Amino acid sequence: MIQSSNIQLPTEHPWGDCEVPISSEYGRIKRLLDLYRMDEDFREAFHRTPRLVVESLGLPIAAEDLHKAVHPHYVALSQGRTGPLPEDTPPGLAAYLALRDRQQAERIRRRDDIGPSHARLAAWRRRQIARCRLQLPSEFYETIMHGPFAIELSSGCSAGCWFCAVSAQEFKGHFPHRSQEATLFRGILEALHELQGTEFAREGVLYWATDPLDNPEYEHFLDDFVREFGRAPTTTTSLAAVDIERTRRLLERISSHPCWFQRFSIVKKRDLRSIMDAFTPEETANVEFLPAFSKLQPLTRSGRALEVAVRQDARGKEAPEQLLEQESTCACVTGFLVNMVERTVSLISPHPATPEAPHGYLEFGRGSFTDVGEFEQVVNGLADAVGDPSLDPDDVVGLPHGVRVSFEAPHVLVAHGQSCTLRLQHPAMNESLVRSLARPTTCLEFASGAHDTLGIAAVFDLLNQLHGHGVISRTTKDARP
Numbered sequence: 001m002i003q004s005s006n007i008q009l010p011t012e013h014p015w016g017d018c019e020v021p022i023s024s025e026y027g028r029i030k031r032l033l034d035l036y037r038m039d040e041d042f043r044e045a046f047h048r049t050p051r052l053v054v055e056s057l058g059l060p061i062a063a064e065d066l067h068k069a070v071h072p073h074y075v076a077l078s079q080g081r082t083g084p085l086p087e088d089t090p091p092g093l094a095a096y097l098a099l100r101d102r103q104q105a106e107r108i109r110r111r112d113d114i115g116p117s118h119a120r121l122a123a124w125r126r127r128q129i130a131r132c133r134l135q136l137p138s139e140f141y142e143t144i145m146h147g148p149f150a151i152e153l154s155s156g157c158s159a160g161c162w163f164c165a166v167s168a169q170e171f172k173g174h175f176p177h178r179s180q181e182a183t184l185f186r187g188i189l190e191a192l193h194e195l196q197g198t199e200f201a202r203e204g205v206l207y208w209a210t211d212p213l214d215n216p217e218y219e220h221f222l223d224d225f226v227r228e229f230g231r232a233p234t235t236t237t238s239l240a241a242v243d244i245e246r247t248r249r250l251l252e253r254i255s256s257h258p259c260w261f262q263r264f265s266i267v268k269k270r271d272l273r274s275i276m277d278a279f280t281p282e283e284t285a286n287v288e289f290l291p292a293f294s295k296l297q298p299l300t301r302s303g304r305a306l307e308v309a310v311r312q313d314a315r316g317k318e319a320p321e322q323l324l325e326q327e328s329t330c331a332c333v334t335g336f337l338v339n340m341v342e343r344t345v346s347l348i349s350p351h352p353a354t355p356e357a358p359h360g361y362l363e364f365g366r367g368s369f370t371d372v373g374e375f376e377q378v379v380n381g382l383a384d385a386v387g388d389p390s391l392d393p394d395d396v397v398g399l400p401h402g403v404r405v406s407f408e409a410p411h412v413l414v415a416h417g418q419s420c421t422l423r424l425q426h427p428a429m430n431e432s433l434v435r436s437l438a439r440p441t442t443c444l445e446f447a448s449g450a451h452d453t454l455g456i457a458a459v460f461d462l463l464n465q466l467h468g469h470g471v472i473s474r475t476t477k478d479a480r481p
């Protein structure tokens, strides 16, 4: 059993120049925009008496500039979208929004520039990112980090949200932090660290279809994570208002280490008021609020949310349009999903909801373990099983769900995706081959079929390029795009 990792940990702050400043100005501007976005009563009070709002929040914005602060342009920008700022933007607000822009740019940089140190796993992850770019609308594609792992510390989730996109089961119990279990947990962190490398593995999280605060010993697991990776994980919880003092201590604990932002999902409107009353703007400067009670929060079209919408639609009731129409996912891991209670591990990647991926992610393999040695065997086996980056003659390939291709001009294929259109030029591309892609076929059949004008090697090169760009995926012969 591995007891301690030999890997040197960098200790610098992960955000670099994106670090949230510990200035009260930042926290107060964020509080204004958060309240204005999520709380109707606040919005009304603001428009009635903006001066009172300036005083109550101690805002460093001149009263005559306040109306600019809540301009829809800024409220939208505060959600992390990038865009140019008008020249007359008040300076404190401009600094706040510029930081949000830098954070979003950093998120994309990390998604694209880092990855597992295991070569096959890294190539597989790059292909999944390319596939998601074609399958998902840009607002979903751009926010998915394709993180290394998610570890569930409970079985099920006590929140029972109707909109749960991963269909979390009823809460059945948590994984304790007793000596034997803690040793297993630490060994699993070390195994993931060894397989995925420091830079990527430290992006892992300790929740999935679970709420971290359902585990009364979550804080001890978080300490283990910090010991392994030198950084606190992002904590996403919908239970922040259940025990305010526990949440306060957790935020203090997290902020004493390098960390990313934290996330509070606000399931009930009254929780919003409890949280805003209990925490100062400075205490929540690094907390992203997700108002799940409000129509502002985009719902994800998968799992329980999709089942509810489909039932409503069948009964002639008005179901949220975005649930019926727009492809989406809240899955953010292209790596390992581990459940410590059930002792299972699977390899997953985001995908729009389909019968094969009902919870918004595809599973590429699964195993179970009883100790660290077995866990290492299973994850190494899953990493090797994603296959060589180059296709084999026997590999069956087909178009991913929702991706269309057309033949545009001699040697040019166009892949039509949700976030982008790709134009790929290759000497072996011809109309017949583009048409054939609609049906899963072995690479050998492609190469030796009617499409072969330049020889088998050229067709294989073309298929490998399409595979690398996420335009085709390894599949089974029975799959129908």
Ligand code: SF4
Residues within 6 Å of the ligand: 157, 158, 159, 160, 161, 163, 164, 165, 166, 167, 168, 208, 209, 210, 211, 238
């Ligand atoms: S949405 Fe999150 S908090 Fe709600 S049931 Fe699902 S996992 Fe639990």
